[in-house]
Amino acid sequence: MSDRRNPFEDFDVSRVPSPCFVVDEVAVERNLKILNRVQKESGAKVLAALKAFSMWNLAPRVSKYLSGTCASGLHEARLGREEYGGEVHVFSAAYTETDLREILEIADHVVFNSFGQWQRFQPLLKAAKEVRPQLQFGLRINPQHSEGDVAIYDPCAPCSRLGIPLSQFEGQSLAGITGLHFHTLCEQGVEPLKRTLAAVEAQFGDVLHKMQWVNFGGGHHITRPDYHVDELIERVKTFSEKYNVQVFLEPGEAVAIHTGVLVSEVLDLTWNDMNLAILDTSATCHMPDTLEMPYRADILGAGLPEQYSHTYRLGGMTCLAGDVIGDYSFNQPLKVGERLVFDDMSHYTMVKTTTFNGINLPAIATWNSETDELRLVKQFGYDDFKSRLS
Ligand SMILES: Cc1ncc(COP(=O)(O)O)c(C=O)c1O
Structure with a gap:
């Protein structure tokens, strides 16, 4: 290292x-402090991706520094709500109706992976929003810009089911959608993020101007000693200012690497x-x-x-x-x-x-x-x- x-x-x-x-709680805290600095100085909200590290015994420490958790479905969302507090953001490649009903009772942001699911569940989503007006809905986009070498860890690999490519936005209404989400990186630094943002902006620029928030997903190795944290902070700031959006980052590994x-x-x-x-x-x-x-x-x-x-x-x-x-x-x-x-x-072991x-x-x-x-x-x-x- x-x-x-x-x-x-x-x-x-x-x-x-x-x-x-x-798990060394001092090392976890060291990582959390770096993530907290990113949050404070860039204005992004940082969420702990529970899929990587959901040792909830340490939840009070995580909550002290981060804005909440991101979940891959109902069970992680419940764990986030019950043990971590803060905001709960959920993205799943597809939701079952039963899970979605419960998710809508506890989540802050629910991100859909297709226009199909977003439209199919409209009656449910509208009813949930009436009860909990703070609920926000987003779409995961696929900028078709690969930065990874390993196909099973590359959500932008050809024919990937993760995220909606630009072509599928044609003729779709975005009424009710307040944010976009992308997750394209894996254990990467700022340069791949910058190139990804360039691809996202080139393709989805018009949509971005209509959004209130953008989630940059995970895969940012922010707490690795050679990560350029200041560059990340600057890039987040320029992006949020340009589109007038709240940026979210949802790193998993970065919470737990070397701990x-x-x-x-x-x-x-x-x-x-x-x-x-x-x-x-x-x-x-x-x-x-x-x-x-x-x-x-x-x-x-x-x-x-x-x-x-x-x-x-x-x-x-x-x-x-x-x-x-x-x-x-x-x-x-x-x-x-x-x-x-x-x-x-610590990461991607206990959970697997x-x-x-x-x-x-x-x-x-x-x-x-x-x-x-x-x-x-x-x-x-x-x-x-x-x-x-x-
Ligand atoms: C949607 C999403 N968000 C966040 C993460 C966390 O990524 P990492 O642990 O690499 O930071 C992942 C990982 O697969 C993901 O799929």
Whole structure:
């Protein structure tokens, strides 16, 4: 990452059960303060995207710095309303009528992904607006401007179902729509945002002048040490002034990057053409993005294959042949019972875990790297596995 020292280098891993997500509340607060500065200096309202990090135990801290939450549907919206407070913004690729009815009772902004859904639900939306006049409705646009290299993370990839392309605005009424939303970035800096805004303005400029708010979505890696925060602030300001709109940003990762680890334990050491280690954590159950994205998770004190004397392929205890976290090298041979610490594991992990094979979910703990206070927030067991099935 950066020249910042990782506080988890000093964390005594024997203090938590294994596997366990441990989140440093000081690091979360550091990220929140940066986002709060963006909010204050640019005038944008910053919402925490719960899809990336919805550790609601830390909700009071998040609410202290941000304007609210953004949700992908009913359940996240409820969590935002119940635990976080502030504004609740919802976007879903499509709503069921049952979910939408409940969303309309708790959300501030509801964003639609098609003119079809926006029109089909009109009677419901009009009735909800009468009861709650503060309700705002928006449309997600697709500026068809790709900034990502990985297709599954690129909402502007050809034939994407996410967002409405300009051609579909032809002949449509915008009565009742007060804002536009776009989400096109993934772990990106200010330059891709600037290019995206240029594409949005070139295509949707006329519409923008009629709107009260524009949501720039997520994917802004604002809290990464090399992010140009001042440039973001300037760009938001010029955009809001030009169109006279309230800008919203809804970062997820930026709330949680470099804030937490996943502690795991070596269960067995075997050999098949190379050294193998089986851990009590699993790529497929506990860190699926290592397979989906895919990416390589860092382990504290470990290196690339062959970088140090002892290289192992690390895998999980499920039946999936591909439940492989990756190849890592260590200074010393691994030992059964040894703890390994995967770095940067707060975001898109806890929210994505599964109990495939009946594997237990990692416990969740908060740690304060300044006071060394540790709180084991949650442990899971058989009942959690069973309650998801019937
Ligand atoms: C609509 C929307 N908003 C916000 C986010 C949060 O993105 P990130 O966690 O990359 O900041 C996403 C992520 O997929 C998204 O789809």
